[in-house]
Amino acid sequence: MNKNYLRRNGLVGLLSLSAAALLLAGCGDNAEVQPQLLPDYYPLSVGSVRIYDVADTTWRDNVPTASRFQFREQVLAAPEPDAAGKLVYQVVRSRRATAAGAWQADSVLTVTVAPLNLTEQINNRRTVALVLPAVEGKSWNYNAFNSLDTVVAVTRFYQQVGQPFSVSRNGKTYEYTNTVTTVNDLVNSINAVESTIQRTTFALGVGPVNRVSRRYKNDCSGAQGCRFPFVRQLGQSRNEVLIESSN
Template sequence: MILIAIRRHVHYLALLTIGTTALLLLDACQSVSTEPVVSGYDYQPLEKGNFWIYEVTEQQFSLNGSVATQTYQLREILTSSYTDSPNGAPIGTTTFRLERYRRSNDSQAWQPDSVSSIRVTDNQLIKTENNRSYVKLIFPLIDQFQWNGNAFNTSGEDLYQLKNTNKPFTVLSKPFPETATIVQQNDSTLVSQDKRVEIYARGVGLIYKEKVQLQFCSSTPSCVGKAQIDYGIRQYTRLRSYGK
């Protein structure tokens, strides 16, 4: 039996036992290569003062046939943090307060919109909005990996899948060389469409978000399969700037 005990960055002892003969080897200088596995935490930097400004384009479809289109800006900023155990998180978890502000265009002042929180717990990036928690990412980032985004709420299983890890993506003419795409849902039938996608960039965070949830006409045979929208939403969120 061979038993090797190693401690990083310090001297180590190797105890080699063969049969009933033990040989003690001492090496006070040799270093051990223990290159850490890249975690991917930098795909969502969490530090007080970090902010992101997004441009949002949104279409709301109503049953009466009207379509309300609007564009606006969102500003998200990590304003504070605390160490606690929110919603069953392990003791010692650092949770960040994420404040969101909204305005129609550059000429207007930012107005408070909402408050949420974000944390990393057990290698999971968890964001809590309206008292409902979602698992946004799982670390380390493994392409094609699937997980239940609703693991910490009661909405039922919703499988997310990681795709295009470390691939480039361009938003508003700005290239991001390393990104990861999370497909939360991408279903389309004759009567509905549900597409939810988020893209994160290394060293930046969320850079793109797409939400398309539509109900198509199915009341008469003539409209089935024609993608005629009864009601729903199309929403595209694109990163405009970020910093601290």
């Protein structure tokens, strides 16, 4: 995507910051803004399509149940400005069981592009997917616009900014030369009782290319306590790999 995307759409300029936006901009170090702007890592335009192959596993009483399916994300209409003038995209999500199956309506993902952050909203929960500047180690509040965390929480971090990334699925390897990865606070999210891992990698000019989500609750109720290897009482693991896209 052209680096002047935000300027062409009138979104670069002074921003009247809310308390949440101030926190988002202030977390992390004071490194300079990278040349790439947020939409370069999450390009959206009318007619754009992304198809993800999804490997999903649920756990109950240490018994896994695996499934495979595909998600399609489409932008079918031009974005509309919200009350603050930020562009809001409606990303229509569909699902099918196999590559040969028919697409069925699933949900709508709302993506809002602002000068200092890019947010996603699904199931009435708005989260902060990306912030400026995109620099290694920068942190922010992923749940700044919902009630899951306190307003001062720091729950998301940049890793491997500007680095190459590759991922394999169904015998094919997908490679990208310039990516950024966001990850949750692993130090406070992983322990013997339960663990949560949320990681998304965005490729320059492509968008989200790999989404990983793992949530486990281990059975520590016996006399031995938490055993290793862990006995997963409940849990879910999902890995989405982008296999086809057009912007």
